[in-house]
Every structure is written in structure tokens, then in C-alpha cells.
Amino acid sequence: MPSPILTISDVxxxxxxxxxxxxxxxxIPEGQIVGIIxxxxxxxxxxxxxxxxxxxxxxxxxxxxxxxxxxxxxxRASFERTALGVGRTFQNARLFRSMxxxxxxxxxxxxxxxxxxxxxxxxxxxGSVVDEREAAQRADEVLExxxxxxxxxxxxxxxxxxxxxxxxxxxxxxxRPRLLLLDEPSSGIAQKETEALAxxxxxxxxxxxxxxxxxxxxxxxxxxxxxxxxAMAAGRVITSGPPEEVxxxxxxxxxxxxxKASA
Amino acid sequence: MGTTxxxxxxxxxxxxxxxxxxxxxxxxxxxxxVPNFAYGGLACFLAFFHxxxxxxxxxxxxxxxxxxxxxxxHVFHLGFWSAFPIxxxxxxxMGLLIERLVIRPFAKAPMVTMVIVTLALNxxxxxxxxxxxxxxxxxxSNKSAIFSRSPAVSLGGVNFSYERLGVVAVVLxxxxxxxxxxxxxxxxxxxxxxxxxxxxASLLGxxxxxxxVVSWVSGSVVAAVAGIALASVVISSNPTLLLxxxxxxxxxxxxxxxxxxxxxxxxxxxxxxxxxxxxQLLVVHDAKLFAGAPEVLTLGAVIAVLALRPSWIFKGxxxxxxxxxxxxxxxxxxxxxxxxxxxEAYRLFRAAVPTNSAPMRRVARVLAVGVxxxxxxxALTFPALPLPSFWALPANLTLIYLLVALSFVVLxxxxxxxxxxxxxxxxxxxAGVAVCANTxxxxxxxxxxxxxxxxxxxxxxxxxxxxxxxxxxLVVATLAFGLAAERAIIPHFSQGGVRVALPSYxxxxxxxxxxxxxxxxxxxxxAMRIQRTRVGRSFFAIRDSExxxxxxxxxPVRVKLTGFVISGAIAALAGAMLTYQLGSLVESYASxxxxxxxxxxxxxGGITSIAGPLIAALLFGLYPELTKSAVSASNIxxxxxxxxxxxxxxxxxxxxxxxxxxxRFVRARATAHDAEVDGAPEPxxxxxxxxxxxxxx
Numbered sequence: 001m002p003s004p005i006l007t008i009s010d011v012x013x014x015x016x017x018x019x020x021x022x023x024x025x026x027x028i029p030e031g032q033i034v035g036i037i038x039x040x041x042x043x044x045x046x047x048x049x050x051x052x053x054x055x056x057x058x059x060x061x062x063x064x065x066x067x068x069x070x071x072x073x074x075x076r077a078s079f080e081r082t083a084l085g086v087g088r089t090f091q092n093a094r095l096f097r098s099m100x101x102x103x104x105x106x107x108x109x110x111x112x113x114x115x116x117x118x119x120x121x122x123x124x125x126x127g128s129v130v131d132e133r134e135a136a137q138r139a140d141e142v143l144e145x146x147x148x149x150x151x152x153x154x155x156x157x158x159x160x161x162x163x164x165x166x167x168x169x170x171x172x173x174x175x176r177p178r179l180l181l182l183d184e185p186s187s188g189i190a191q192k193e194t195e196a197l198a199x200x201x202x203x204x205x206x207x208x209x210x211x212x213x214x215x216x217x218x219x220x221x222x223x224x225x226x227x228x229x230x231a232m233a234a235g236r237v238i239t240s241g242p243p244e245e246v247x248x249x250x251x252x253x254x255x256x257x258x259x260k261a262s263a
Numbered sequence: 264m265g266t267t268x269x270x271x272x273x274x275x276x277x278x279x280x281x282x283x284x285x286x287x288x289x290x291x292x293x294x295x296x297v298p299n300f301a302y303g304g305l306a307c308f309l310a311f312f313h314x315x316x317x318x319x320x321x322x323x324x325x326x327x328x329x330x331x332x333x334x335x336x337h338v339f340h341l342g343f344w345s346a347f348p349i350x351x352x353x354x355x356x357m358g359l360l361i362e363r364l365v366i367r368p369f370a371k372a373p374m375v376t377m378v379i380v381t382l383a384l385n386x387x388x389x390x391x392x393x394x395x396x397x398x399x400x401x402x403x404s405n406k407s408a409i410f411s412r413s414p415a416v417s418l419g420g421v422n423f424s425y426e427r428l429g430v431v432a433v434v435l436x437x438x439x440x441x442x443x444x445x446x447x448x449x450x451x452x453x454x455x456x457x458x459x460x461x462x463x464a465s466l467l468g469x470x471x472x473x474x475x476v477v478s479w480v481s482g483s484v485v486a487a488v489a490g491i492a493l494a495s496v497v498i499s500s501n502p503t504l505l506l507x508x509x510x511x512x513x514x515x516x517x518x519x520x521x522x523x524x525x526x527x528x529x530x531x532x533x534x535x536x537x538x539x540x541x542x543q544l545l546v547v548h549d550a551k552l553f554a555g556a557p558e559v560l561t562l563g564a565v566i567a568v569l570a571l572r573p574s575w576i577f578k579g580x581x582x583x584x585x586x587x588x589x590x591x592x593x594x595x596x597x598x599x600x601x602x603x604x605x606x607e608a609y610r611l612f613r614a615a616v617p618t619n620s621a622p623m624r625r626v627a628r629v630l631a632v633g634v635x636x637x638x639x640x641x642a643l644t645f646p647a648l649p650l651p652s653f654w655a656l657p658a659n660l661t662l663i664y665l666l667v668a669l670s671f672v673v674l675x676x677x678x679x680x681x682x683x684x685x686x687x688x689x690x691x692x693x694a695g696v697a698v699c700a701n702t703x704x705x706x707x708x709x710x711x712x713x714x715x716x717x718x719x720x721x722x723x724x725x726x727x728x729x730x731x732x733x734x735x736x737l738v739v740a741t742l743a744f745g746l747a748a749e750r751a752i753i754p755h756f757s758q759g760g761v762r763v764a765l766p767s768y769x770x771x772x773x774x775x776x777x778x779x780x781x782x783x784x785x786x787x788x789x790a791m792r793i794q795r796t797r798v799g800r801s802f803f804a805i806r807d808s809e810x811x812x813x814x815x816x817x818x819p820v821r822v823k824l825t826g827f828v829i830s831g832a833i834a835a836l837a838g839a840m841l842t843y844q845l846g847s848l849v850e851s852y853a854s855x856x857x858x859x860x861x862x863x864x865x866x867x868g869g870i871t872s873i874a875g876p877l878i879a880a881l882l883f884g885l886y887p888e889l890t891k892s893a894v895s896a897s898n899i900x901x902x903x904x905x906x907x908x909x910x911x912x913x914x915x916x917x918x919x920x921x922x923x924x925x926x927r928f929v930r931a932r933a934t935a936h937d938a939e940v941d942g943a944p945e946p947x948x949x950x951x952x953x954x955x956x957x958x959x960x
Contacts, residue, residue: 052814053813054810054813054814077813078813078814079812079813079814079816079817079818079819080816081814081816082814082815082816083816087814087815088814090811090814094808094810094811095807095808095811096803096804096807096808096811096812097807097808098803098806098807098871099800099803099804099807103800103803106800107800107801107803107804107815107817108815108816110797110800110801110804110815110816110817111815111816111817113797116796116797118798118825121792121793121796121797121798122789122792122793122796122798123792124792124796128796128797131797132796132797135797171815175815175816
């Protein structure tokens with residue numbers, strides 16, 4: 001078992017009277033593809049929001065193992081995540097709607113362009129020229145990788161949902177994260193495209209050498225691609241392990257079928 | 264004791280009118296979720312209409328058709344109370360018209376679009392008032408005042424006139440009526456339901472369209488009452504003053520979260536009384552030093568309330584961010600939009616010329632290089648063109664307007680933050696120049712730099728509310744700031760205040776023109792570089808979605824403040840140039856009205872495009888300025904701003920990208936049209952320049 005890149009311990013978050021996260025414990029092994037499954041309202045997206053900094057848990061800790069030491073993620077703002085190597089996609093494929101794809105892929109590399117401060121950028125001097133050129137190159141490279149090269153000049157709002165998903169994947173890959181959070185990459189796209197998604201996701205993780213954390217409702221997809229599955233229900237992790245074990249776990253069956261095991 | 268009563272006597276009555284304005288705003292917002300920035304203009308127009316009926320307005324009708332000669336000339340000269348119902352009927356009709364023609368086509372538009380559209384409507388209404396009733400101040404004589412100005416009671420040596428007590432009574436009466444309307448009638452209940460959740464309300468059979476009509480009509484009637492009372496109370500007024508006073512109604516409505524009547528009414532009285540207290544305690548001592556102190560107080564109150572974010576303010580707003588965009592089912596096409604639909608024209612053109620052919624592509628390439636080259640040549644050779652002798656002032660003003668429009672493009676079009684405070688930055692720039700040149704005696708180019716530097720802390724101050732709020736609340740905060748700057752800064756530096764002089768080598772028309780041209784060109788290139796690099800992309804990211812931007816490591820706070828500083832610096836430079844051009848700061852170039860007008864012009868030119876300010880400056884700067892001098896100064900035409908206002912509304916309905924993006928828009932529409940014809944699914948085409956997006960907390 002490789003050492004964990006992310007350790008989640010006792011994370012709790014309540015919305016009014018509802019416990020969205022009720023003491024989540026999990027550790028994500030480095031270099032693996034980890035799938036999160038669970039019925040609606042299990043707290044999967046809320047957990048993602050906590051990891052990516054859009055929500056702050058009431059208590060608990062989320063520790064990211066980093067090159068320069070461990071980082072407590074719950075204490076960091078959402079915009080610090082890219083620098084720490086965490087990238088995420090959204091359930092409803094949110095991007096910068098008015099921008100052409102190529103510009104989106106350059107925009108998301110904002111944090112990586114270290115030599116492009118305001119003045120250097122505007123005056124076009126120093127490292128900013130190199131930064132801009134490299135960003136453009138990487139944008140083209142990533143577009144090629146997801147197969148969107150032919151649509152580089154289309155604004156995001158003219159894309160179909162499937163293309164928007166691909167574009168969002170390209171964007172998050174362009175940031176080169178060490179930990180990739182994908183929230184339902186197959187939602188809203190056609191079955192045929194879903195089948196093509198698994199090889200693409202594998203290609204992207206190996207391109208990045210990253211760890212991938214994946215929320216998905218499409219069972220064949222997630223069971224086929226994941227090394228480890230984490231099953232959640234009612235804000236808790238009910239079990240985790242290799243796909244075939246989790247699939248057969250009685251609690252997972254219960255929470256999906258809604259029947260009490262004793263009944 | 265006497266002071267207390269005199270503060271009460273003055274403050275209570277202005278406060279009552281603010282409360283009335285706030286109530287009308289809340290009424291419309293509650294039912295339709297439209298922040299009505301045209302409210303001040305509407306109140307102003309109706310007040311002018313009313314007092315023109317009272318003091319006598321000549322109406323002439325001439326009809327000559329073949330043998331039918333109809334001449335009708337009549338001077339209306341009605342008593343106050345016989346004119347009153349006519350004004351109310353006209354107000355109701357205007358509310359109906361506005362709802363039908365201007366508001367309904369935008370039923371599903373995001374908040375930012377509604378803000379710009381209603382600001383344009385405001386521009387139109389004040390222009391119309393100026394055009395119909397003249398630009399002279401409206402003076403309400405004792406005879407035509409709403410109630411007698413003779414003292415009714417005397418408390419502590421202070422007289423309370425019938426007029427003041429009467430206005431307060433009217434406001435309390437209207438408040439009670441509104442309260443009863445919401446408490447006891449079915450329509451009131453429906454509006455309350457719609458205010459909570461529009462979609463659920465319409466599912467339950469509430470006609471949101473009917474509610475919109477009811478609220479716009481009653482809101483306009485309230486505006487008429489408020490306008491008439493306000494004009495009577497302040498005795499002498501003009502459109503600008505009434506507009507500024509109405510901003511305080513907006514401030515009160517904001518304090519009430521745009522939804523709460525009791526809080527809005529109380530806040531109206533509070534602002535009125537607070538301002539009067541400041542006026543009597545400070546301004547009386549040193550009118551010049553403390554000019555604008557009451558407005559600064561209002562600004563402080565608005566910013567404090569927005570910064571503290573009491574729960575009632577954002578309760579209604581956050582919910583709005585989720586459900587407002589869906590609006591009602593059934594698409595309502597704008598008739599005017601269909602009439603000027605460029606797709607038809609484009610299809611005719613394409614039938615004649617095959618667009619994808621090699622010659623057409625060559626034409627496009629030539630245009631891409633040629634148009635900027637021709638423009639540059641035009642600018643460089645401008646002084647040599649056959650022009651009237653006064654060419655220098657229009658030319659220099661055009662360059663200044665270009666910078667003002669550019670500052671709007673950076674802030675509104677690129678960063679997505681609607682502000683109407685750019686005129687205030689013109690004032691800040693002018694003040695900076697005056698202080699640097701006259702107080703610190705800096706040699707010539709330094710005051711220009713000083714003015715830009717001075718604007719930076721001010722920009723950050725104005726940008727601070729933008730870190731927490733956007734859309735509606737930001738506009739109100741910047742309105743309050745613009746108002747405070749207009750009242751507090753400009754009087755110190757306008758004519759008679761200070762004069763700044765150019766160095767002798769720049770005094771000739773030609774050298775000054777080339778100096779300004781070089782400055783403008785430098786700023787223009789600077790903005791172009793921003794647009795094309797990392798900085799600009801971070802602006803667009805924040806505009807499109809703060810949440811997604813943050814997910815990709817873009818810091819909303821830093822990017823927004825950068826945008827505010829850049830746009831403020833550009834406007835301040837424009838103000839500095841203006842002050843050198845005119846010798847001192849001139850109010851009409853730094854007021855809130857000027858800001859609204861140039862925001863509108865920038866929208867027409869293309870608010871997201873670098874070419875937009877060029878188009879706006881040529882269309883609304885150079886052309887009117889060059890032709891203006893032919894018209895005598897006393898007979899100023901309001902037609903240009905009215906045309907601009909109508910164009911803003913049409914452009915927001917048809918193509919929010921403005922004139923500069925027309926070609927891309929036409930292409931998109933034409934492809935969509937063809938796809939539709941072929942039976943293929945229609946892709947989403949019309950670029951929503953402004954996207955509704957929640958504020959990142």
C-alpha cells in the first residue's frame with residue numbers, strides 16, 4: 001500500500017440541522033485512482049468542496065502530503081489550492097463561459113506563470129514572454145491530449161456538454177495538479193462518450209503522474225477504472241477497498257437498495 | 264433645543280421624501296427583482312411635468328392635411344390639485360409603457376443587464392425632461408407649493424410649515440396604504456409570495472407578468488408623489504439635483520435589503536435627519552470646507568451597512584442569485600430587436616457575395632490592418648484637416664472621453680464590476696493636478712503623475728465594497744461615492760476655486776493636441792497589452808465566474824483591486840488632462856450624470872472590446888462636440904444622450920457586446936439561423952456578456 005497523499009480525519013460539517021459530513025475518515029493512496037460512490041446526499045460533493053476550499057468544515061482535518069512538508073488544507077483559501085497541487089472539476093462543468101477554449105487553458109495556468117507580474121506582463125519584458133509562450137504551448141498540448149484541437153477557437157458557451165466536460169478536464173490537467181478531484185465527469189454526456197471516458201481518464205492520470213479522486217454514478221465506469229473505492233452514505237464512509245469487495249459489501253447494497261439488511 | 268427642532272423640521276421632511284422613494288424602489292424590486300435605477304429620472308420627469316402644468320405650459324397642435332386646417336393652441340395653467348390627478352395618470356401610463364417596452368424584454372436577463380438598462384432609461388428620462396421642459400431650474404413658488412408654506416406650529420422657536428407637516432403626513436399615509444396593500448389584498452400576498460420564490464409563486468398560479476405591471480404602475484405613481492413633494496420642499500431644483508436626491512432613496516432601500524418596507528422607510532427618515540444634522544452642525548460653520556459633508560455621511564452609511572452585511576440585506580439577495588435567472592416561461596421577443604435584426608441583412612449580403620471565398624478572406628485581412636492604420640492616420644493628421652477654427656477643444660475632449668470610456672471597459676466589460684463612479688475619478692484626477700501644481704508647486708509633467716498616484720488609494724477604497732458585493736449593491740455604493748465626490752471635491756477645484764496653467768511650450772492648440780494624443784495612445788496600448796496577457800485573462804476569469812477562477816488559483820481580491828486601480832487611474836488621467844485643458848475642474852465632466860452617460864456610450868461602442876471606446880468617443884464625443892458649437896449654449900440639445908440611451912437598451916436586448924462585436928454576433932446568428940433551417944439543433948449563440956454569478960464568500 002503506497003503512502004497516502006491525502007489524509008482526511010473526522011471531518012464534520014452541518015447545514016442547519018443536517019449533518020452533511022458526519023465524521024469522514026479516509027486516506028487516499030498516492031498514485032491511485034480512487035472512486036467515491038454513494039447515493040444522493042451522501043456528502044460526496046460536500047467533501048470535495050471541503051478539500052478544494054469552497055467550504056470550511058466545522059471540525060476535523062484534511063492533510064495533503066507535499067514536497068515541502070504536510071499541509072493542513074482546511075486552513076487554506078480555495079485559490080491557494082493550485083499552488084499546492086490540487087485541481088478540481090465541477091459537477092456541472094463550470095468554466096469561463098465567454099472565453100474561447102484556448103484562452104481558458106491559458107487562463108487556468110495563471111498561478112504557474114511566476115515570471116509574469118503585472119508590470120512585466122504589460123510591458124512584455126523579462127520572463128513574461130517565455131511564460132506566455134509556454135502557457136500557449138501547454139494549452140495546445142493539453143487540447144491535443146483530450147482531442148479538442150479542432151475547436152480551440154470556440155467559446156465555452158457554444159460547446160456541447162460532452163465537449164465542455166473534455167474542456168474542463170483539459171483545464172484541470174493544464175494546471176498540472178498532483179491530486180485531481182473530478183466531480184461526476186460523465187454526468188450529462190451520452191453513453192457512447194462515457195465509454196470513451198475511462199481510457200481518457202487513465203491517459204490523463206499517467207500524463208500527470210497524479211492521484212485521482214473521482215465521484216461518479218456510472219457504476220461500470222467507476223468500478224472499471226478505480227484502484228480503490230470509497231463508499232459513502234449519510235455523511236460517513238461506510239467502507240473502502242478494492243472495487244469487487246466494496247461492491248459486495250452488505251452496507252453498500254443496503255444504502256443503494258434502500259432496504260434494511262435485517263429486513 | 265432650538266437646533267434639535269430645526270434639524271427635525273428640515274430633516275424630517277427630506278427624510279420623508281427619501282422614505283417615499285425607497286418605498287417605491289422596494290415595491291418594484293419585491294415584485295420584479297428589477298433594481299430601478301431610472302427611479303430618480305422618473306420622479307424628476309414627473310415633477311417637472313406637474314409643475315409645468317401648474318405654472319403654465321403652452322401646447323400647440325398644428326394639423327394641415329389637404330383642406331383640413333386644425334390649429335390648436337392652449338396654455339395649460341392649472342391649480343396644483345387639478346394638475347395632480349393628471350400627473351398621476353401620466354405616471355401610471357409611463358409605468359405601464361416602461362414595463363412593456365423596456366423591462367419585459369429583459370425578463371430573464373441577469374442583474375447586471377438590468378442595472379445597465381435602467382441606468383440608460385434614467386439617462387433617457389432626464390434627457391427628455393431637459394428637452395421638453397428646458398434646462399432652467401424648476402422653481403416652485405409659494406403659490407404652487409404642495410401645501411401652504413405658512414407656519415402651522417412653532418416648537419422651541421422653530422416654525423413647522425403646513426408644507427413640511429403635510430409632506431410627512433402624505434408619506435405616512437402612503438406608507439400605511441402600502442402596508443395595508445401587502446397585508447390585506449390578494450395581489451399584495453402574491454407579490455410577497457413572488458418575492459420569496461418567483462418560480463414557486465408562478466407554479467401556484469401567480470402571474471408574475473401581472474405583478475410586474477401592477478408594481479410598475481403603482482411604483483411610478485409613488486415616484487410622481489415623491490418627485491412633486493421633493494421639488495416643492497427644496498424649492499429650486501433641476502434634473503441633476505433630483506437625481507442625486509433620489510440616490511439617497513436608493514441608499515435607504517439598500518439598508519432595507521431592497522425587500523423590507525419598514526426598514527427602508529425608517530432608513531429614509533434616518534438619512535434625512537442625519538444629513539440635516541450634519542448640515543446644521545458642520546456646513547453652517549464653514550460652507551466651503553464642509554461642502555458635501557451630508558453626502559459623505561450617506562456614503563459612509565451605505566458602505567458601513569454593506570460591510571457589516573446585516574442578515575436582512577443579503578437574505579433576499581442570495582436567494583435571488585439562485586432563482587432569479589429562470590424568470591418565467593415563454594420567450595418574449597423584443598419587437599424592435601426583430602426589426603433591426605442584422606441577420607436578415609447579412610443573409611442578403613451573403614447571397615450576393617460568397618463569404619468563405621479567398622477574396623473575402625483577403626478583404627477581412629486588409630480590413631484588420633487597414634482600419635487601425637486609417638484611424639491612426641486620421642488622428643495624426645487631424646489638425647491639418649479642413650476644420651472649423653475651434654477644432655482643438657473638440658479633439659482634445661474626444662481623447663479625454665476615449666479614456667473615460669476605456670476606464671469603463673476595463674472595469675465593467677473586463678472585470679464585470681458595474682460602477683458609476685468613473686466621473687468621481689475624473690474629479691479626483693483634476694483635484695490631484697490642482698493640488699500638485701498649486702499647493703506643492705511641482706513642475707509640469709509631475710502633476711499628471713501625481714494625479715494618477717492620488718487615484719490609487721481612492722480606487723482601493725471604492726473597490727473595497729466590491730470585494731464583498733457586486734451587481735446592484737456595488738452600483739449603489741459607487742453611486743453614493745460619485746455623489747459624495749461631486750458634492751465634496753468638485754466645489755473646491757472648479758471655476759473660481761483654482762486654476763492650473765500649462766507650460767508655455769504646450770499652450771498652442773497643435774502641440775497640446777499631439778501631447779494628449781501621445782498620452783491617450785500610450786494608455787490605449789497599455790490597455791491592449793493588459794487584454795492580451797495574463798492580467799487581462801485573470802480579469803475575464805473573475806468576470807465569468809469567481810468560484811471557477813478561485814478553483815484555478817486566481818485570487819479574486821487581488822484581481823478586483825488591480826482592476827479598480829487601473830480603471831481609476833485611467834479616469835484620473837482623463838481628469839488631469841481635462842483640468843489642464845479647461846484650466847479648472849468642471850462639474851459637468853465629473854458628475855454622476857456624466858458617469859452614467861459615458862457608461863451608456865461605452866456600452867453602445869462595445870463594453871467588452873478595446874475598439875469600443877474608440878467607437879464611443881468618435882460617435883458620442885467628436886461628432887457632437889464638433890457640431891455643438893454651432894448651436895447656442897442656451898439651447899443645449901438632449902437628443903444625443905437620449906439616442907445613446909435608446910441604443911443602450913436596444914443593444915442590451917440584441918447584442919450585449921455592443922457595436923464593436925457586431926460582426927462576430929452576426930456570424931453567430933447567421934450560423935444558428937442556417938442550422939435551424941437545416942433542422943439541426945440550435946447551439947446557444949447570443950453571447951451573454953454578463954453572467955449571473957454568486958459572490959464568493
